[in-house]
Structure formats: structure tokens, C-alpha cells
Amino acid sequence: LHGSAEIKNGSLMIGGVSTGDLAAQYGTPLYVYDTKLVRERARGFKETFESLGVKAEVAYASKAFSCIGIFQLMDEEGLSLDVVSGGELFTAVKAGFPPGRIHFNGNNKSREELTMAIEHKIGCIVVDNFHELELVGELSRSLEEATRVLLRVTPGIEAHTHDYILTGQEDSKFGFDLENGQAEKAMKSAMDSETIELLGLHCHIGSQIFETTGFILAARKIIEKVALWRSHYSFEPKVINLGGGFGIRYTKEDDPIPPRQYVKEMIAAVKEEVEKYNLEMPEIWIEPGRSLVGDAGTSLYTLGSQKDVPGVRKYVAVDGGMSDNIRPALYKAKYEAILANKADRMCEDTVSVAGKCCESGDMLIWDLPLPLAEDGDILAVFCTGAYGYSMANNYNRIPRPAVVFVEDGEARLAVRRETYEDLITHDIRF
Numbered sequence: 001l002h003g004s005a006e007i008k009n010g011s012l013m014i015g016g017v018s019t020g021d022l023a024a025q026y027g028t029p030l031y032v033y034d035t036k037l038v039r040e041r042a043r044g045f046k047e048t049f050e051s052l053g054v055k056a057e058v059a060y061a062s063k064a065f066s067c068i069g070i071f072q073l074m075d076e077e078g079l080s081l082d083v084v085s086g087g088e089l090f091t092a093v094k095a096g097f098p099p100g101r102i103h104f105n106g107n108n109k110s111r112e113e114l115t116m117a118i119e120h121k122i123g124c125i126v127v128d129n130f131h132e133l134e135l136v137g138e139l140s141r142s143l144e145e146a147t148r149v150l151l152r153v154t155p156g157i158e159a160h161t162h163d164y165i166l167t168g169q170e171d172s173k174f175g176f177d178l179e180n181g182q183a184e185k186a187m188k189s190a191m192d193s194e195t196i197e198l199l200g201l202h203c204h205i206g207s208q209i210f211e212t213t214g215f216i217l218a219a220r221k222i223i224e225k226v227a228l229w230r231s232h233y234s235f236e237p238k239v240i241n242l243g244g245g246f247g248i249r250y251t252k253e254d255d256p257i258p259p260r261q262y263v264k265e266m267i268a269a270v271k272e273e274v275e276k277y278n279l280e281m282p283e284i285w286i287e288p289g290r291s292l293v294g295d296a297g298t299s300l301y302t303l304g305s306q307k308d309v310p311g312v313r314k315y316v317a318v319d320g321g322m323s324d325n326i327r328p329a330l331y332k333a334k335y336e337a338i339l340a341n342k343a344d345r346m347c348e349d350t351v352s353v354a355g356k357c358c359e360s361g362d363m364l365i366w367d368l369p370l371p372l373a374e375d376g377d378i379l380a381v382f383c384t385g386a387y388g389y390s391m392a393n394n395y396n397r398i399p400r401p402a403v404v405f406v407e408d409g410e411a412r413l414a415v416r417r418e419t420y421e422d423l424i425t426h427d428i429r430f
């Protein structure tokens with residue numbers, strides 16, 4: 001069990017609230033966020049930087065889960081915000097998030113999105129390619145706003161879940177290649193621009209990473225390059241953003257290291273390189289998404305029909321599926337789950353949890369040990385806080401679930417459930 005989750009009188013409690021009561025009050029499928037745990041994670045990152053005496057910004061990668069309420073919470077915790085679309089930026093503005101702490105990422109920001117960002121005077125735009133560099137320069141000139149910019153570079157490191165490989169030839173849709181001169185050319189052009197203030201460099205090597213090696217290598221490669229540039233062009237970055245990607249534990253098979261550890265090891269490497277080349281210590285920014293909200297989220301479903309395939313398996317169906325959590329279908333992602341209303345009973349059965357979408361691939365969990373499950377039982381799937389609700393969709397015209405925040409025995413609705421009426425609001429009747 002994660003965070004404040006506990007079992008009381010056979011029933012799963014989160015944030016001091018009974019999941020049975022939550023299901024009854026708000027209906028299912030339901031996303032429940034233990035906001036105290038989110039705050040703990042946020043403070044953990046911030047405090048680690050503070051304890052190391054390193055100037056930092058911790059930006060929440062909002063693509064992991066975005067709504068006004070979570071942006072307000074991140075603001076309360078003093079985090080910055082990484083947005084990747086006009087929609088996320090709009091939500092942040094509506095949440096009253098301080099624009100100066102908003103960073104804008106993405107490989108194809110439109111003219112409209114960039115204009116919106118520049119007009120709101122956001123903290124920085126992470127420029128991804130030459131086309132965008134030109135566009136940002138042009139828009140900043142015409143809007144008469146100086147724009148702070150980080151250049152996203154690809155350091156030639158591709159991180160995978162359990163290992164990493166060094167790719168000689170970089171092949172990614174993101175960023176300026178650090179090795180083949182692209183990044184250097186972009187740096188020179190940004191430095192020459194009158195309207196662009198070049199803050200530094202950005203990289204992001206992947207997601208759900210369980211090792212520090214990739215981050216350390218990326219940091220070393222960037223600083224090595226920066227040292228070279230300094231001697232040629234007197235460019236020194238004020239900021240190096242090392243992205244997000246810190247892995248979390250979805251199941252017992254996952255073995256992540258604590259978030260603080262990633263930061264400590266990254267900083268140690270940066271300090272070493274900085275001293276080696278006698279550079280100023282830059283601010284270190286990071287952009288975690290999953291590790292801030294992932295294990296704070298739990299999905300509640302109500303069980304419905306069952307099907308026995310004798311000698312093979314038993315299918316138990318929930319009232320949601322790939323419409324509220326597409327990760328199992330898309331990535332073969334694995335989750336753990338329990339019966340929230342029979343949380344103290346022995347697991348005497350093994351079932352496979354099916355979604356309700358008309359598609360065989362809509363399976364949430366294969367071979368899950370459970371107590372004997374019946375129609376009406378509540379299934380709690382753990383660790384669905386990142387890339388769950390944010391990737392929810394209306395496949396089969398299933399309304400998106402509601403989201404509640406729980407903390408200290410109180411529940412607050414953060415996103416209301418979609419209605420059938422919501423589903424047809426954009427449809428045009430001929």
C-alpha cells in the first residue's frame with residue numbers, strides 16, 4: 001500500500017476516507033488522489049536540492065496529470081510547471097499558476113501557442129528545433145517581449161527502463177543534436193538574437209528510468225560541451241535542465257531508487273564536472289511527472305460480469321478500462337489491485353480484469369490474485385496517478401471518470417464526471 005492508504009475493518013482507506021464511501025458518493029470508475037503524498041513527493045525533491053545548497057527549479061511535468069486543482073497544489077508547494085500544449089498552458093493560467101514559473105516544452109509548438117506563451121511572459125520556452133528558434137525570435141520581436149529560452153539538446157543517450165544505451169547516431173524527433181554541431185549552431189543563433197535571452201540547456205532522456213547512470217552521463221556530456229563552447233563563444237549556461245523520468249514502483253517487480261537519490265547523484269556528477277572545467281555552478285532544473293503523482297493515484301472500479309473459461313482463466317469485468325487507463329493496452333503496463341471492500345480477505349482466486357470496451361485488448365490486469373469476487377465489489381487499482389486520467393479518452397463514448405482529492409479524512413471533487421450530454425456537446429446535428 002502506498003502513502004496514506006490503509007485497511008480498516010476490511011475496507012481500503014485513502015487519506016483517511018473509506019474507498020467504499022468514495023465509490024458510493026462519486027460513482028465509479030473514479031480516480032482518487034492522496035494529495036498528502038503528492039505534497040510529500042514535491043517537498044522531497046525541493047528539500048534535497050536545498051540540502052545540497054543547489055539553486056533549482058522543480059517543474060511538475062503536467063502531462064502526467066493535469067487539472068486546475070493539481071496545478072493549484074503544485075503552486076502551493078512552490079513547484080514550477082512544465083506544459084507541452086496550449087491546452088495545458090491555458091489550464092495553468094486558469095488555475096492562477098504564476099506564469100514566471102511555467103516552462104513550455106514540445107517539438108511542434110504552434111504560432112498561436114508560442115504567442116500565448118510570450119504574451120503571458122512565461123518563465124521560459126524550451127526551444128526544440130531551428131524552425132521554432134526562428135519563430136520565437138520573430139514573435140518576440142513583433143510582440144516586443146524578451147523571451148527566456150532553454151535549448152533542448154539530445155545528448156545521445158537513450159534511457160530504457162532497466163538499462164541505457166549510448167547511441168552514436170541520434171535518432172529522435174526531439175531536440176538539437178549535441179554531437180553533430182546542431183546544438184552549437186542553435187546556441188550561436190540564440191546568442192545573436194536580440195529578443196532571446198538564452199538561459200541554458202535542457203535534456204530529457206526518457207521515462208520510468210530505474211538507474212542514475214543515464215542522467216549522470218547526460219549531465220557530463222552537456223557540461224563537457226558547455227566547457228568547450230565557453231572557450232569559443234564565452235557562453236555559460238545559467239540553467240541546466242535534466243528533465244524528468246524518475247521511475248516508480250508499479251508492482252513488486254519494479255525496483256526504483258528513492259527520488260532523492262537521483263537528485264543527489266546527478267548533482268554530485270554536475271559538481272564534479274563543473275569543478276573539472278572551472279565553470280560557474282548552474283541552476284539545476286528537473287521536470288518530474290510520474291514520480292510526483294504516480295503512486296498517489298488509485299482507480300476505483302465496480303465489478304460486473306464474469307466469464308469462466310474452464311481450465312484456462314476467469315475474466316472479471318470492471319465498469320471502465322482502456323477509456324480511463326490506456327497504459328496496459330498501449331504499453332503492456334502492469335498494475336497491482338485489491339478488492340477495496342474485502343481488503344482483509346485471503347486471496348483464494350486468480351482472475352483477469354477486463355475493461356468494458358469492445359476490444360479484446362482492453363484488459364487491465366492479467367492473473368490477479370483476489371478474494372472471491374462478486375458483482376458490486378470495488379476493485380482498487382494502485383499507482384494510476386500518472387498518465388492515467390491524462391490519457392483517458394471517450395472510446396466507445398464512455399464518459400471520462402471523476403477525480404477526487406483526499407487528505408486528512410476529507411474528500412474534494414477535483415474533476416467532475418463527464419455526462420452523456422458532455423459527450424455530444426461538440427457534435428453537430430444535420
Ligand code: LLP
Pocket residue numbers: 061064082105204206207208243244245246287288289290291327331386387
Ligand atoms: N520532460 C519531458 C520533456 C518529457 O517528455 C517528459 C515525459 C517528462 C519531463 C516527464 O517524465 P516523467 O517524470 O513523468 O517520466 N505516457 C507514457 C509516458 C510518456 C512520457 C513522456 N514524456 C506512460 O504512460 O508511461
